[in-house]
Amino acid sequence: xxxxxxxxxxxxxxxxxxxxxxxxxxxxxxxxxxxxxxxxxxxxxxxxxxxxxxxxxxxxxxxxxxxxxxxxxxxxxxxxxxxxxxxxxxxxxxxxxxxxxxxxxxxxxxxxxxxxxxxxxxxxxxxxxxxxxxxxxxxxxxxxxxxxxxxxxxxxxxxxxxxxxxxxxxxxxxxxxxxxxxxxxxxxxxxxxxxxxxxxxxxxxxxxxxxxxxxxxxxxxxxxxxxxxxxxxxxxxxxxxxxxxxxxxxxxxxxxxxxxxxxxxxxxxxxxxxxxxxxxxxxxxxxxxxxxxxxxxxxxxxxxxxxxxxxxxxxxxxxxxxxxxxxx
Amino acid sequence: xxxxxxxxxxxxxxxxxxxxxxxxxxxxxxxxxxxxxxxxxxxxxxxxxxxxxxxxxxxxxxxxxxxxxxxxxxxxxxxxxxxxxxxxxxxxxxxxxxxxxxxxxxxxxxxxxxxxxxxxxxxxxxxxxxxxxxxxxxxxxxxxxxxxxxxxxxxxxxxxxxxxxxxxxxxxxxxxxxxxxxxxxxxxxxxxxxxxxxxxxxxxxxxxxxxxxxxxxxxxxxxxxxxxxxxxxxxxxxxxxxxxxxxxxxxxxxxxxxxxxxxxxxxxxxxxxxxxxxxxxxxxxxxxxxxxxxxxxxxxxxxxxxxxxxxxxxxxxxxxxxxxxxxxxxxxxxxxxxxxxxxxxxxxxxxxxx
Numbered sequence: 001x002x003x004x005x006x007x008x009x010x011x012x013x014x015x016x017x018x019x020x021x022x023x024x025x026x027x028x029x030x031x032x033x034x035x036x037x038x039x040x041x042x043x044x045x046x047x048x049x050x051x052x053x054x055x056x057x058x059x060x061x062x063x064x065x066x067x068x069x070x071x072x073x074x075x076x077x078x079x080x081x082x083x084x085x086x087x088x089x090x091x092x093x094x095x096x097x098x099x100x101x102x103x104x105x106x107x108x109x110x111x112x113x114x115x116x117x118x119x120x121x122x123x124x125x126x127x128x129x130x131x132x133x134x135x136x137x138x139x140x141x142x143x144x145x146x147x148x149x150x151x152x153x154x155x156x157x158x159x160x161x162x163x164x165x166x167x168x169x170x171x172x173x174x175x176x177x178x179x180x181x182x183x184x185x186x187x188x189x190x191x192x193x194x195x196x197x198x199x200x201x202x203x204x205x206x207x208x209x210x211x212x213x214x215x216x217x218x219x220x221x222x223x224x225x226x227x228x229x230x231x232x233x234x235x236x237x238x239x240x241x242x243x244x245x246x247x248x249x250x251x252x253x254x255x256x257x258x259x260x261x262x263x264x265x266x267x268x269x270x271x272x273x274x275x276x277x278x279x280x281x282x283x284x285x286x287x288x289x290x291x292x293x294x295x296x297x298x299x300x301x302x303x304x305x306x307x308x309x310x311x312x313x314x315x316x317x318x319x320x321x322x323x324x325x326x327x328x
Numbered sequence: 329x330x331x332x333x334x335x336x337x338x339x340x341x342x343x344x345x346x347x348x349x350x351x352x353x354x355x356x357x358x359x360x361x362x363x364x365x366x367x368x369x370x371x372x373x374x375x376x377x378x379x380x381x382x383x384x385x386x387x388x389x390x391x392x393x394x395x396x397x398x399x400x401x402x403x404x405x406x407x408x409x410x411x412x413x414x415x416x417x418x419x420x421x422x423x424x425x426x427x428x429x430x431x432x433x434x435x436x437x438x439x440x441x442x443x444x445x446x447x448x449x450x451x452x453x454x455x456x457x458x459x460x461x462x463x464x465x466x467x468x469x470x471x472x473x474x475x476x477x478x479x480x481x482x483x484x485x486x487x488x489x490x491x492x493x494x495x496x497x498x499x500x501x502x503x504x505x506x507x508x509x510x511x512x513x514x515x516x517x518x519x520x521x522x523x524x525x526x527x528x529x530x531x532x533x534x535x536x537x538x539x540x541x542x543x544x545x546x547x548x549x550x551x552x553x554x555x556x557x558x559x560x561x562x563x564x565x566x567x568x569x570x571x572x573x574x575x576x577x578x579x580x581x582x583x584x585x586x587x588x589x590x591x592x593x594x595x596x597x598x599x600x601x602x603x604x605x606x607x608x609x610x611x612x613x614x615x616x617x618x619x620x621x622x623x624x625x626x627x628x629x630x631x632x633x634x635x636x637x638x639x640x641x642x643x644x645x646x647x648x649x650x651x652x653x654x655x656x657x658x659x660x661x662x663x664x665x666x667x668x669x670x671x672x673x674x675x676x677x678x679x680x681x682x
Contacts (some may be wrong), residue, residue, distance in 0.1 A: 025475070054506075057501050057502060057505055057612045059497070059501065061494060061495055061498055062499065062502050063492075064464075065461065065463075065464025065468065065495060066464050066465075066468035066471055066499075067468060067498070068468055069465035069466060069468020069469040069470075069472065070471050070475075071470065072453070072465070072468075073469045073473070074476070075470070075471075075475060075476075077468075092458055092511060095494075096458055097461055097465070102660065104454060105445065105446070105659075105661050106443050106651075106659050107443075108446070108447060108448050108454075108511060109448060109453070110662070142660050142661065165662040166662055240665070241661075241665035241666060241667065242665075242667065
C-alpha cells in the first residue's frame with residue numbers, strides 16, 4: 001500500500017501497464033518531456049522512451065484517428081486529450097470510427113484503445129476546458145465510458161480499461177486529481193467495468209453520483225445523515241455500461257432517488273437513470289426522481305462557476321425536496 | 329522578397345503509357361503481370377456495370393461507380409505486397425479485388441448484409457464512408473508496423489474532395505513528423521460529387537500539397553496503369569524507409585458519384601468526351617495488342633469467364649441468408665452489455681422485464 005492522489009495513481013498505473021505489455025503506448029499533446037499538463041505521464045518518457053510515450057502534433061482528430069489504426073493493427077494505444085472540452089475536434093474519430101468499427105465489420109475488426117481526458121470545473125480554467133460531456137458518448141454506441149472518483153478506483157478502472165477489448169473513454173475529474181490522498185494497493189488489480197460502487201448503505205433515499213461531483217455529494221450525505229436522513233450513496237464509476245441492477249435494487253429498497261451530475265441537465269445521464277427507474281421500478285418509488293446538475297448553458301466563466309456546479313446546498317435542498325414530495 | 333507564389337510550383341505528371349497505347353517510359357512489369365493488370369481492370373469495369381444495373385433493378389442498394397478509375401486502382405494495388413494494408417473509401421472495389429476481396433462480398437455490402445464487405449485477412453480496412461477519415465487510420469496502421477519493425481506499408485485511398493478535410497492534413501502531418509511507412513494515394517477524379525477540382529482547392533495540384541508537410545509528392549496520369557504501377561512501386565520503397573509519399577493520380581470518374589446522382593446537372597458532354605479519349609482500359613489493350621500479348625479471341629474468352637464469375641458472385645450474394653438484427657446487436661461490444669442483452673431478448677420476443 002502506498003498513499004497516492006489520483007494523478008499519482010494514474011501515473012503509477014500507466015507505468016505498470018507499460019511494463020507489463022510492450023504493445024501499450026501513450027500518445028498525446030505534451031505527454032512526453034512535459035509529462036502531461038497535469039503530470040499524468042510524468043517521467044514515463046525517461047523509462048520507456050519517445051517510441052512509447054509520443055508527443056504528437058497538436059491535432060485531436062489526428063491523435064484519435066491514428067490510435068484507431070494502431071489499435072486495429074494490434075497495438076494498445078492510450079491516447080490523451082488534454083482537456084475534455086477539446087474532444088469535439090475528435091468526435092468523428094471516436095463516435096463514428098473507434099466506436100463503430102466492430103459493429104460495422106460484424107466483429108471482423110475492433111479497436112481496443114483508451115482515451116484519457118481530464119474534465120470538470122471548480123478549478124477556474126479558461127473556456128472549454130471544464131465541460132462534462134459523458135452523455136455525448138453514452139449516446140454513441142460501441143464505446144465504454146469510465147469516470148472514477150478516487151485514486152484507488154482510478155487505478156483499478158484504468159487497469160481494466162487498458163485490457164478491455166473495446167474502446168474506452170476514461171474521464172478524470174480535474175478537481176479531484178490532487179484533492180484526495182488514500183492508500184492504494186500497488187499490486188495490479190482491476191475493477192469491473194460496468195459495476196457501480198455502493199459507498200454507503202441507507203434506507204431513506206438513494207443518491208447517485210460519479211466522478212467530479214462525488215466530493216460535494218459526500219459532503220451533502222454527511223450533512224443529511226446528521227439531520228436524520230438515512231442515505232444510500234452510489235458511485236456509478238462507469239457510465240457505459242450502466243449498472244442498472246445496482247440502481248434498481250437500491251431504489252426498490254429506498255423508494256426515492258436523487259441523481260447528482262456536473263453535466264447540463266437536458267438529456268444527461270441523470271435523465272437516463274430517471275427513465276430506467278421509471279421503466280423498471282415505477283411501483284417501488286414514492287417520489288419523482290430528481291436531478292441536481294449543471295445548468296443548461298455552456299460551462300460558464302470562472303467567477304460564476306461555483307454557482308453553476310451542483311453545490312452541497314443544492315444537493316441537500318433537492319434531497320429534502322424529494323422527501324417532501326414522497327407519497328408515503 | 330522571398331514570396332512563395334502559388335503558381336510558381338510546377339508539377340509535371342508521370343506518364344509511361346500514353347493515350348494512344350504507346351509505351352513512352354520504362355517498366356519492370358513482366359508479361360504475365362501485364363496481362364493480370366489488364367484482366368483486373370476489365371473485371372472491375374464489368375463489375376461496375378453490373379452493380380449499376382442491379383441497383384437500377386432494385387437488386388442492390390446505393391453503389392458508387394468506379395468506371396474510369398480502373399488504372400489508378402488496379403495499377404496501385406498491384407504494386408503492393410501481400411503484407412501491406414490498404415484503407416479504401418467506398419469507391420475502391422477494384423483495388424480491394426486485387427487484394428483478394430471477393431466480388432460477392434462487395435455485392436453483399438451493397439445489399440446491406442451484415443457480413444458483407446471486407447475481411448481482415450485481405451489486408452484491407454473496411455471501406456470508409458466519412459471522407460478522409462481513413463487517412464489517419466492508415467497513418468496509425470503504418471505506425472503499428474513501424475513500432476513492430478514489420479516491413480509493411482499502409483496505403484490510404486482518398487479522393488480529391490478528401491484533401492479538403494482536416495483529417496487529410498492531420499494525417500499528412502503525422503505521417504511526415506513520425507516518418508511513417510504510409511502512402512497517400514489520391515485519385516483526383518475531378519469531382520467531389522458535383523463540385524469540380526478548382527472549387528475544391530486553389531492549389532494547382534494535389535501533389536504539391538506534400539511540400540507543405542515536408543514529404544514527397546508526385547503526380548501521375550491516373551489513367552495509365554503502367555505509370556501508376558511504377559509510381560506506387562517507387563513510393564512503396566520510399567515509404568518503407570520512413571519517407572511517406574503523397575501520390576496524385578489524375579483520373580476521371582466517368583459515371584455518377586453514386587447511383588443516386590445525376591452528373592448531367594453539373595458536367596458537360598464535351599468534358600466527358602475529352603476524358604473518354606483517355607480511357608485507361610482502351611489504351612492498355614492497344615498496348616497489349618501491339619506487344620502481340622492480346623487478341624480479340626482472348627478478349628472474348630476473358631469476357632465470358634468474367635461474366636460467369638460475376639454471375640456466380642451475385643448469386644452467392646443473393647442466396648446469402650439475412651442475418652438477424654438480434655445477431656447484429658451482438659457486435660456492438662465484444663460482449664453485449666446487460667442492456668443490449670435485454671434488447672436482443674426483447675427483439676427475439678422473449679424479453680423479460682423486472
